[in-house]
Amino acid sequence: MTTTAALRVGQRRPDKDLVAAELAAATFLTALGVDLTAGGLAETPARMARAYAELLSPREFAFTTFANDEGYDELVVTRDIPIRSVCEHHLLPFVGVAHVGYLPGDRIVGLSKLARVVQLFAHGPQLQERLTRQIAVWLDTHLRPGAVGVVIEAEHLCVTMRGAHAAGARSITSAFLGRLRDDARAREEFLTMAGVGSPLIARRTATPRHPR
Numbered sequence: 001m002t003t004t005a006a007l008r009v010g011q012r013r014p015d016k017d018l019v020a021a022e023l024a025a026a027t028f029l030t031a032l033g034v035d036l037t038a039g040g041l042a043e044t045p046a047r048m049a050r051a052y053a054e055l056l057s058p059r060e061f062a063f064t065t066f067a068n069d070e071g072y073d074e075l076v077v078t079r080d081i082p083i084r085s086v087c088e089h090h091l092l093p094f095v096g097v098a099h100v101g102y103l104p105g106d107r108i109v110g111l112s113k114l115a116r117v118v119q120l121f122a123h124g125p126q127l128q129e130r131l132t133r134q135i136a137v138w139l140d141t142h143l144r145p146g147a148v149g150v151v152i153e154a155e156h157l158c159v160t161m162r163g164a165h166a167a168g169a170r171s172i173t174s175a176f177l178g179r180l181r182d183d184a185r186a187r188e189e190f191l192t193m194a195g196v197g198s199p200l201i202a203r204r205t206a207t208p209r210h211p212r
């Protein structure tokens with residue numbers, strides 16, 4: 001018989017004060033010379049408050065796992081999971097895709113949950129490197145698999161739309177734990193399944209060794 005387990009993850013009602021956020025947004029825009037009485041801007045501070053509240057609040061979900069009764073012992077990879085986060089330096093969006101995989105141990109996870117774990121950590125002021133690592137470590141802790149791999153490819157609007165104006169630049173980060181860290185062939189297989197599998201990319205995305 002397959003045993004199912006579900007762990008509630010995330011906050012049901014994260015603390016937020018939308019009224020204070022709206023007032024602050026109005027002050028912020030006015031200080032930058034934006035005339036809130038012009039055009040359709042009257043509601044903009046309230047919209048900004050709601051928009052950032054959404055971007056910064058993780059959504060609750062159930063992390064559902066099943067006993068690995070079939071003894072499935074090959075990689076499971078979900079690729080091209082959309083990533084939408086905001087960088088902690090400018091609070092501007094970074095957008096792209098995450099490829100997440102694991103080597104099952106005693107349990108397998110509901111496939112949608114890999115995307116939900118990505119979204120859990122993406123909601124909040126982030127660094128791409130930290131986001132990549134948090135997803136990997138969280139899955140390692142809660143699934144106890146033989147390996148975890150996470151690759152994120154993202155465009156940071158603070159890099160492409162302003163500042164350096166490096167239009168089209170994308171940053172690639174990775175985190176490999178367990179067998180995917182120790183075994184270059186397994187890592188190459190993961191990268192191929194994730195669609196980033198050229199030997200050049202495999203070398204570029206290999207993280208430095210740290211003790212687990």
Ligand SMILES: Nc1nc2c(ncn2[C@@H]2O[C@H](COP(=O)(O)OP(=O)(O)OP(=O)(O)O)[C@@H](O)[C@H]2O)c(=O)[nH]1
Pocket residue numbers: 087088089126127128129156158159162163164
């Ligand atoms: N490593 C890393 N850097 C990020 C990330 N998001 C934004 N940054 C960078 O954080 C840095 C902040 O640098 P600062 O010099 O303090 O900020 P700034 O004056 O706005 O810099 P410019 O963007 O170069 O105009 C910038 O180089 C950003 O590109 C991220 O996820 N990871």
Ligand SMILES: [Zn+2]
Pocket residue numbers: 087088089090091092156158159
């Ligand atoms: Zn930034």
